[in-house]
Amino acid sequence: MTESLFFALQPDVTAITQIQQVSAGLCAQHDLSTRFITADRLHVTLHFVGDLAALSQDQLEHAHAAAAAIKLPAFELSFDKVLSFRSAKSERPLVLASNASMTALQLFRYELGDQLRRRGVPADKTVFTPHITLAYDKYAVEEQILAVPVKWTAREFVLIKSFVGKSRYEVLGRWPLGAA
Template sequence: MNIRGYRVGVPAMKHSPIVLHRLLFAVRPPLTLARQIEQSAIWFRPGATRVRADNLHITLEIFEDHPTFPERLAEVLMEAGKAVAAEPVEIVLDQVSGSKRSVALRPRRRIPALDQLYKAIALEVKRAGLTPRPDYSFSPHVTVLYRDGAPFTQAIDPIRWTADELVLVHSLVGRTRHDVLGRWRLRGSRQYALL
């Protein structure tokens, strides 16, 4: 296996929960801010499961789940990530909204630079001949917890950061674990690989 030491096709241990492998492009808040978000009581509800600070992110593009690590897909996405050309993005999340199953931070207004980053990624994914997950539609948000409850929306004091790094994440669905496979600085031209 060539991508960051992952072993491909390793069978699951007996009685272990089913784990799916998901790859996605994302931007993430700085860890200090992510820890503040994780610990905030403003949107926390009893019985909820918080998303760990190091898993907080805004998904930009996402791909189908796989029963084993999709090595070839990861290699192609690493090349696509290198080719993305975009400027750093000022993220402003000033609303918290709850669905029946989760609570997320969202922007009340469109963030044009984030839309441009999404389009730049989509372009490189298309050039690579890949198809994103068909049921995904770009709607910027940071999921902060999972819970059962009634839908709601409320304004909050803005949470801000400058996203200056694009990441390719390997999510182990079922284990709530995110591993970063690649990082690229957002510099407005062909990206500089950090990993």
């Protein structure tokens, strides 16, 4: 079994309820037959750390140290549209995304990446498109604006171990964000 690690933000209970309502609406509107991502797996990926088998114990400890070094305030996230991302695979990611810049999220991700790189843990500097994957489906949903955006305040971030292909996650660490 392949296991990978990544840092992420997870929606709070209220946002999860909103996401489930959006998902139900999409099913009805587009006659989707796909299974949506379960509530415990909804997240915004921040940085992929790597394949667990390829990481040394030192790299894992450095990833934890990088997370502990983050001293930033809590911030609001707002996702106001749904669309299907393009994909070379037959099933496209159906996602919640945002027309807003989400500057605080972008700065937070940059700081986390910088802390990881300082400790020798690889972290992408690529363009970051904040999103929450809802499902994978052959049917492409054109961009549509939500009547009510999905919002929550990010008060912590997590390191997740993904059991690839098993639709299961395990949270390996949680770090709080300061008062907003």
